[in-house]
Amino acid sequence: MQQLMPSLVGQIVLDLACGTGRYGLLARDSGAKQVVGLDNSVAMLRGNALPHLALAPTDALPLADASVDVVLCGLALGHVPQLSPSIAEIGRVLRPGGTALISDFHPFIFFNGQRRTFTTPGGQTFAVEHYAHLYSAYHQAAADAGLRIDAVHEPTLRDANDPQIKTTGLPAETPVAIVYRMKK
Numbered sequence: 001m002q003q004l005m006p007s008l009v010g011q012i013v014l015d016l017a018c019g020t021g022r023y024g025l026l027a028r029d030s031g032a033k034q035v036v037g038l039d040n041s042v043a044m045l046r047g048n049a050l051p052h053l054a055l056a057p058t059d060a061l062p063l064a065d066a067s068v069d070v071v072l073c074g075l076a077l078g079h080v081p082q083l084s085p086s087i088a089e090i091g092r093v094l095r096p097g098g099t100a101l102i103s104d105f106h107p108f109i110f111f112n113g114q115r116r117t118f119t120t121p122g123g124q125t126f127a128v129e130h131y132a133h134l135y136s137a138y139h140q141a142a143a144d145a146g147l148r149i150d151a152v153h154e155p156t157l158r159d160a161n162d163p164q165i166k167t168t169g170l171p172a173e174t175p176v177a178i179v180y181r182m183k184k
Helices: 020-028 043-045 084-093 107-111 135-144
Strands: 012-016 034-039 054-057 069-073 094-105 115-120 126-127 148-151 177-184
Touching: 012 020, 020 034, 020 069, 043 094, 069 084, 084 094, 084 135, 094 107, 126 135, 135 148, 135 177
Parallel strands: 012 034, 012 069, 034 054, 069 094
Antiparallel strands: 094 177, 115 126, 148 177
């Protein structure tokens, strides 16, 4: 995400599906004028230090049309079965000239059998519900929302720092994630 990050100085930034606020805090520390965090999980919002937070799904944003300069959405849209409603909302709230930066678990690694998981403090591992969205689906959803993809980054297993990922047995060139930068 940081490789394609636009300047956030003086910008109104939406951290969409903010979780505990990783990207929102980065935006704040990078000089954003205001950062708003939205997530559909009360538990995640409770752990978020941003001052402007609200409970909301990615496909029904409680924000005015053309009200934000930058939307950051990290590894979240793979949790929704249909991209179009969420991408349409991103397009709706972005100002003309605005930027959306969206990352997802790469469909190639998903189709090779890898799953997004989390481990509880007690040591139990659970797979996270995930829907693999191809580039063509992102491209179409963006076009339908009045957005254009102007850059894509695909970090590979070689780039990953997670030792669990490195034990997949897949070639080092296999992409782990895909990051889209979209312009309005």
